[in-house]
Amino acid sequence: MQTKVTKLLNIKFPILQGGMAWIADASLASAVSNAGGLGIIAAMNADADWLRAEIKKCRAMTDKPFGVNVMLMSPHADAVAKVVVEEKVPVVTTGAGNPSKYIKIWKEAGIIVIPVVASVALAKIVERVGVDAVIAEGCESGGHIGELTTMTVVPQVVDAIKIPVIAAGGIADGRGMVAAFALGASAIQMGTRFLVANECTVSEAYKQKVVSAKDISTVVTGRRLGHPVRSIKNHYTNNYAKLEADSSYSNAELEELGIGSLRRAAKDGDTENGCFLAGQISGLVKKQESAQDIIADIMQGAEKLLNKNWNNL
Numbered sequence: 001m002q003t004k005v006t007k008l009l010n011i012k013f014p015i016l017q018g019g020m021a022w023i024a025d026a027s028l029a030s031a032v033s034n035a036g037g038l039g040i041i042a043a044m045n046a047d048a049d050w051l052r053a054e055i056k057k058c059r060a061m062t063d064k065p066f067g068v069n070v071m072l073m074s075p076h077a078d079a080v081a082k083v084v085v086e087e088k089v090p091v092v093t094t095g096a097g098n099p100s101k102y103i104k105i106w107k108e109a110g111i112i113v114i115p116v117v118a119s120v121a122l123a124k125i126v127e128r129v130g131v132d133a134v135i136a137e138g139c140e141s142g143g144h145i146g147e148l149t150t151m152t153v154v155p156q157v158v159d160a161i162k163i164p165v166i167a168a169g170g171i172a173d174g175r176g177m178v179a180a181f182a183l184g185a186s187a188i189q190m191g192t193r194f195l196v197a198n199e200c201t202v203s204e205a206y207k208q209k210v211v212s213a214k215d216i217s218t219v220v221t222g223r224r225l226g227h228p229v230r231s232i233k234n235h236y237t238n239n240y241a242k243l244e245a246d247s248s249y250s251n252a253e254l255e256e257l258g259i260g261s262l263r264r265a266a267k268d269g270d271t272e273n274g275c276f277l278a279g280q281i282s283g284l285v286k287k288q289e290s291a292q293d294i295i296a297d298i299m300q301g302a303e304k305l306l307n308k309n310w311n312n313l
């Protein structure tokens with residue numbers, strides 16, 4: 001299946017893997033790229049040396065295109081922005097902010113740049129500064145989210161810009177992919193489903209949390225600090241929600257609570273005190289399998305639907 005995005009990225013299938021903090025490393029990214037999608041290493045809050053080493057590991061495991069996600073709220077964002085240029089990373093995605101100040105150096109280096117946007121306004125701004133495509137992400141997603149749903153943000157972004165749009169948020173199977181195409185997207189990005197891939201090195205406890213989640217298992221916290229995040233309900237989120245609603249608790253104390261919570265989930269598998277970022281589609285993700293089997297299942301599901309007789313709805 002060829003789309004504007006498979007041609008842009010020189011990949012076989014219109015599927016990108018989300019740049020999940022503490023989760024999306026060289027192991028997962030190379031597996032997704034080897035399976036014909038676009039694997040992405042999450043630079044998250046890590047420093048330049050960590051990222052450089054992951055890029056080298058990824059190159060040792062795949063000769064296919066891959067990407068790096070730059071989390072713009074990271075204290076190391078400036079250094080990471082230079083590393084992707086020095087290492088000649090083929091594709092950069094960005095999240096949690098406006099990447100405009102980096103576009104010039106990335107485009108001069110020949111990098112394909114694809115920001116995540118959560119609104120029409122940012123989609124128009126980044127198109128104007130010369131990015132190649134955007135990922136329109138709905139608030140069904142895990143992690144840091146905007147206000148709009150995938151169903152509403154994707155078609156509005158598609159109508160507002162000329163460059164290709166990739167849909168993200170709440171997509172985990174062939175039905176989601178076809179729905180994204182119907183909204184005008186040229187590819188999908190998935191995080192939650194790839195989190196449980198065999199090649200994903202996240203803690204087993206994290207995978208179990210996703211596989212055992214149901215439709216209403218996620219919750220949004222962090223609105224008071226201006227960066228809402230979606231994660232799977234547990235002791236950590238219950239406690240966070242309680243303190244967030246308590247005005248005697250300061251914002252500094254809330255910030256403190258968040259420190260180390262992603263690492264505790266992803267690395268330590270601490271089911272009580274970890275923050276298990278995951279999307280609302282977790283309830284649909286039922287088994288662990290290889291990245292290749294995940295991609296094959298999505299493409300088979302989508303192709304079956306696209307060939308369906310749509311008169312019998």
Ligand code: TUI
Pocket residue numbers: 021071073094095096097098116117118122137142143144145146227229277
């Ligand atoms: O970035 C994500 N997901 C993330 S980042 C992350 S690390 C983190 N940890 C704690 C607090 C905050 C972040 C975990 N998950 N997804 C892409 C995304 N970007 N979703 C929403 C946005 C977004 C929102 C507003 C992008 C731009 C934006 O506009 C800001 C502006 O300046 O216009």
